[in-house]
Amino acid sequence: MPFYKSADLKKITLSHHSPGEYQPIAGELMKAGVVTFRRGTGSKPHWHEKEEQLVYVLEGKRYLRVGEEERVIEPGDIVHIPRGALHAGRTLGEKAVMYVVKSPAGEGGLGEDIHYPPDAAEIAAHLDEMARKLSANA
Numbered sequence: 001m002p003f004y005k006s007a008d009l010k011k012i013t014l015s016h017h018s019p020g021e022y023q024p025i026a027g028e029l030m031k032a033g034v035v036t037f038r039r040g041t042g043s044k045p046h047w048h049e050k051e052e053q054l055v056y057v058l059e060g061k062r063y064l065r066v067g068e069e070e071r072v073i074e075p076g077d078i079v080h081i082p083r084g085a086l087h088a089g090r091t092l093g094e095k096a097v098m099y100v101v102k103s104p105a106g107e108g109g110l111g112e113d114i115h116y117p118p119d120a121a122e123i124a125a126h127l128d129e130m131a132r133k134l135s136a137n138a
Contacts, residue, residue, distance in 0.1 A: 006034060012109075022100070026108030032101040033110050037062070037091040040131065045088040045123040048113045051102045053081040060096030063131050064089040065123070072134065086117060088124065090131035 009023035020041060022033040042062065061074045066087045073079060073089075081087050106112045117123070 009034075022110050024108060024110060026105050029105055030101055030103040031105045031108050031110065032099065034058070035098045035100050035110065037089075037096050039091055039094050042090040042127065042131075043088050044116060045086055045120045045127075046114050046116050047084055047086045048081075048102070049084060049115055051104065051106070051113050052083045053087075054101045055079040055081065056099040058097045058099055060094065061092040062089040062096045062098075063092060063127060063134055065127060070130070086123075088127055090127050092131060092134055 004025055006023060009025065011021050011023055013021050020035055020037040020043075022035040024031060024033040026032075045065070055073075055078065057073050057075050057077045057079075059075060061072055064071065064073050064079065064087070066079060066081055067085050072092065100110060102110060
């Protein structure tokens with residue numbers, strides 16, 4: 001089916017590694033979804049061995065780390081996350097909504113091919129602290 005309505009797509013909770021939700025669409029070679037994270041939430045630091053990812057911010061702001069770079073992303077920003085790049089983020093404000101595309105399609109879920117670094121807790125604590133500081137200054 002080539003046409004979809006966002007309102008008709010099933011919402012799935014990303015409980016495996018982050019407290020968000022997404023509405024997936026899978027094709028032959030790629031998968032995509034509208035992903036929503038609520039205030040203060042975000043993914044655990046992780047990487048994808050076989051998947052690359054594009055993120056287009058539709059609504060809200062997030063503090064995001066990709067590799068060694070960190071910054072605030074907001075509506076209109078596009079982020080490319082190469083295969084193997086460590087990434088994680090925290091939502092600033094009430095919520096952040098993003099359109100995420102990954103390739104290859106795999107089984108069609110956005111929560112596949114996830115690997116965690118040994119220092120994930122330290123990275124997460126740093127991101128939490130940065131999100132607190134940025135939210136306090138907003």
